[in-house]
Amino acid sequence: MQTGHLPNRKIETKPAVHRVRFENGASIEWLADRDGYLGIGKVSCGPVLLRSPEAMPWSVEIRSPDAVRIVRYPIVGVEQSPKMLRLRLGAVVTQEGPMDWMLHAVRPRLALRDPTQPPRRAADTSLTVTIEPVARTTGGAVFRGISCRYIYRSRSIPIFRILERGTWEPAGRAVGAEFWMRNCFTPSIVKFVRRNQFHSTEWYLPSCENPNIFQFLPLQTELQGFTFTACEEGVLVTWPTRVAHVRSYFEKPRGRDFIAHIHEHCGDLSLRFETAPVEILWTEGRRDRIGLANLYESVKELVHDTLHSHIGMRRERVTTYGQIEEWGNADLEKYRRGGLPRLLKAGCRTIYLANHFQNNMNTWGVSNMCCTVDYKVAESVGEHRLAGFCRDARAAGARVEMWGNTSISTLTEIFSRRNGRPARIRFLPDEDSIVEVIRRAKAPFVRNPSNAIEADHYTPVFAVLNLRDPDIRAYWLKRWKYAHDKIGLEGIFLDSSFNLSSDKFHYCQNTQAGQAGATADQTHLLGQYRPAREPPSAILSQYRAHLDLMVEMQKMGYVYCNEDLGVFGIHRHGPDVVARLDSLPIWADTICCFDGAAIEKAGADPDEVFFKGLAYRMMWSLYWDPPSGKLTFRYGGPRGRSDIPRAWHMRLLHAFNSVCDLMRERRILGGEAGVLYRCDAEEVLWSFSAMRLEWRRQRPILDVLSGKRAFSDTLHTKPMAVYRLGPPAEQ
Numbered sequence: 001m002q003t004g005h006l007p008n009r010k011i012e013t014k015p016a017v018h019r020v021r022f023e024n025g026a027s028i029e030w031l032a033d034r035d036g037y038l039g040i041g042k043v044s045c046g047p048v049l050l051r052s053p054e055a056m057p058w059s060v061e062i063r064s065p066d067a068v069r070i071v072r073y074p075i076v077g078v079e080q081s082p083k084m085l086r087l088r089l090g091a092v093v094t095q096e097g098p099m100d101w102m103l104h105a106v107r108p109r110l111a112l113r114d115p116t117q118p119p120r121r122a123a124d125t126s127l128t129v130t131i132e133p134v135a136r137t138t139g140g141a142v143f144r145g146i147s148c149r150y151i152y153r154s155r156s157i158p159i160f161r162i163l164e165r166g167t168w169e170p171a172g173r174a175v176g177a178e179f180w181m182r183n184c185f186t187p188s189i190v191k192f193v194r195r196n197q198f199h200s201t202e203w204y205l206p207s208c209e210n211p212n213i214f215q216f217l218p219l220q221t222e223l224q225g226f227t228f229t230a231c232e233e234g235v236l237v238t239w240p241t242r243v244a245h246v247r248s249y250f251e252k253p254r255g256r257d258f259i260a261h262i263h264e265h266c267g268d269l270s271l272r273f274e275t276a277p278v279e280i281l282w283t284e285g286r287r288d289r290i291g292l293a294n295l296y297e298s299v300k301e302l303v304h305d306t307l308h309s310h311i312g313m314r315r316e317r318v319t320t321y322g323q324i325e326e327w328g329n330a331d332l333e334k335y336r337r338g339g340l341p342r343l344l345k346a347g348c349r350t351i352y353l354a355n356h357f358q359n360n361m362n363t364w365g366v367s368n369m370c371c372t373v374d375y376k377v378a379e380s381v382g383e384h385r386l387a388g389f390c391r392d393a394r395a396a397g398a399r400v401e402m403w404g405n406t407s408i409s410t411l412t413e414i415f416s417r418r419n420g421r422p423a424r425i426r427f428l429p430d431e432d433s434i435v436e437v438i439r440r441a442k443a444p445f446v447r448n449p450s451n452a453i454e455a456d457h458y459t460p461v462f463a464v465l466n467l468r469d470p471d472i473r474a475y476w477l478k479r480w481k482y483a484h485d486k487i488g489l490e491g492i493f494l495d496s497s498f499n500l501s502s503d504k505f506h507y508c509q510n511t512q513a514g515q516a517g518a519t520a521d522q523t524h525l526l527g528q529y530r531p532a533r534e535p536p537s538a539i540l541s542q543y544r545a546h547l548d549l550m551v552e553m554q555k556m557g558y559v560y561c562n563e564d565l566g567v568f569g570i571h572r573h574g575p576d577v578v579a580r581l582d583s584l585p586i587w588a589d590t591i592c593c594f595d596g597a598a599i600e601k602a603g604a605d606p607d608e609v610f611f612k613g614l615a616y617r618m619m620w621s622l623y624w625d626p627p628s629g630k631l632t633f634r635y636g637g638p639r640g641r642s643d644i645p646r647a648w649h650m651r652l653l654h655a656f657n658s659v660c661d662l663m664r665e666r667r668i669l670g671g672e673a674g675v676l677y678r679c680d681a682e683e684v685l686w687s688f689s690a691m692r693l694e695w696r697r698q699r700p701i702l703d704v705l706s707g708k709r710a711f712s713d714t715l716h717t718k719p720m721a722v723y724r725l726g727p728p729a730e731q
Helices: 288-311 333-346 361-364 383-395 410-415 434-440 469-485 495-502 542-556 578-584 596-601 606-616 647-662
Strands: 016-021 027-031 036-045 060-062 069-074 075-081 084-089 092-094 097-102 108-111 125-140 141-153 157-169 178-180 189-191 212-214 229-230 234-240 245-252 260-270 272-275 277-285 321-324 352-353 357-359 373-376 401-405 406-411 459-464 491-494 504-510 538-541 557-563 590-592 618-625 630-632 665-668 675-677 684-689 691-705 707-716 719-727
Touching: 027 141, 036 060, 036 084, 036 141, 060 647, 075 410, 084 590, 092 401, 141 157, 157 178, 157 272, 178 288, 189 578, 229 288, 277 434, 288 578, 288 665, 321 333, 333 352, 333 383, 333 618, 333 647, 352 383, 352 491, 352 557, 357 361, 361 373, 373 383, 373 406, 373 410, 373 434, 373 469, 383 469, 383 590, 401 557, 406 410, 410 434, 410 459, 459 469, 469 542, 504 590, 538 542, 542 557, 578 596, 578 606, 596 606, 606 618, 606 647, 606 684, 618 647, 647 675, 647 684, 647 719, 665 707
Parallel strands: 321 352, 321 618, 352 401, 401 491, 491 557, 590 618
Antiparallel strands: 016 027, 027 036, 060 157, 069 092, 075 084, 084 125, 097 108, 125 141, 141 272, 141 277, 157 260, 178 189, 178 229, 229 234, 234 277, 245 260, 260 538, 357 373, 406 459, 504 538, 618 630, 665 675, 675 684, 684 719, 691 707, 691 719
16 A cells, blocks of 8 residues: 555645634644645644544545546635635546556556646546534544545546545554454454554455455445544544445554555446545543443444435344255255254244255256356245245244345356257246346346456356346346245345445446447458547446345345345354454344354353353354254354254343344443343343342343343342343332
């Protein structure tokens, strides 16, 4: 990562500093020189710095997919007051280097600028930067800070992203701070103790042929939707206040004392582009680990409630969770007779099944169940068998969730174009099938910048469906509605929701095209020149299409579970349990594999971890293993005694079921003596240690595990006990 200078140009002379003090006590310094705006330098809240003095200026880089780059921002107008700073900026541009667009050869097209020509003023292009003071109260903490957004306008240079570079360090330094970011790929709580320490949120895998797996991740559909950085002086929070396709990367560079926050604000290719407002909030006060966890929970609830409300999505809450999955052909009758009763008896309210729609494995006998052929139950599975499984589960008060994917097998795409005489392959019927839809849809698949169908899962067997195509979208919803209404499915586990469904772009270089490809032996297609003005292009973000699709699924009656750690849905995704031991409170509404042997090896008590996980609303997955017919915590069957659930584990799962609907407003008690939830006038206490609680009035008390009841103003708790506390008696 390049640090210490603006992305567009180096600062050759000392810039002019313009100070703005807002009415809430926050203040900023914006920087300019004779060529224009350079970015934001110092940001403070009262006397406390929120950015390191050695950090890069907070600014943006704008580059179009045609490699037009803004290199300078002349200042056109300034509005400055205690209530707002608004900077109206012009644009000086150049066009050079690789484009986003690619050739048929799958290499980037280059913009070949005449090096003797200087950058030019784009008179029809502008950027407006608006910064306003904000204040919020949550979790008993008063936050003050600023909100920033960018509005881009042009009549000739369309863009689909703005790269924002900044750093945020409470008290002006990274060393001494803790960065909390629920994360799959690197530690979720990191304390910075030395300048040479490195941390990032990317997934780098040294053992992989291409070790660079993910760099930027969607902030709201893989990361937690906000940042939370704590230090001795207080806590710094940043978050976009609207649902938006924001791709983020966070890094503490080696040898530097700042934390880089780099965001790609993304959307459709457009001449008018506006980013979501991003708030930077500061609250003072030293807090211990419990105080930080409680404040983190309050901020998370604020962010998640706001963003769900913005798109009309229901918040999902985790339930007890059982799984039946194998990578060979499924026997649903065996599952129904053997596995389902065992999981129900153990207390599982959600029963997950693998993909039993037509897929490469159960239809063609190749690859695995992940790669869907069509959204219809496979003949080898039997729709009536799946319906019987769902019927029995529902009768016992459970719902059935099934794996789903927004891609289809490339075999389906191949089989949609038939030539010659059929030989050996028994094609599926075309009528009312995905093949029929592919043939009539204008753009059934997501296309990458070379116009190839986007593949996923590191292999070209997955063809990603374009959720912006109305025919594809209608067919998906039709088939899943049938699966809900006629078969009885009530939950979807959406595979790779952050990198396959939401974090994709559909590219179309020529929206007026009449054909898809060409070869040089087609001589009638030769002899053409590039026109002076090229036809319009399109780049379409899949982000809102993905989320709006899940809203529609909820309206049908589905519960949304996913393979991400973001804001929306229940999350079956994340690191192993050992990696979560120092951050259990931040894993609410996630599903994790319990590994008693690994927990013990890490120096923790497996029973205590199991109890605390449930107390923090982190669910343990329970498997029924088809080959052995055993219940186990381990996918693939038990290795030892610690993989077999005991009666004590089952009692706790049933206890969770009895109180989970009341587990809403959460507060961890001092010293982590327990976790207290409040819902209206009732409370639920998960007690970690013996303690004495007193109230002014008597109230009903239920020891959930023992079934004992009392009516008292005093409670002497036991370790690893669950209490339901009724409304206090009227005086």
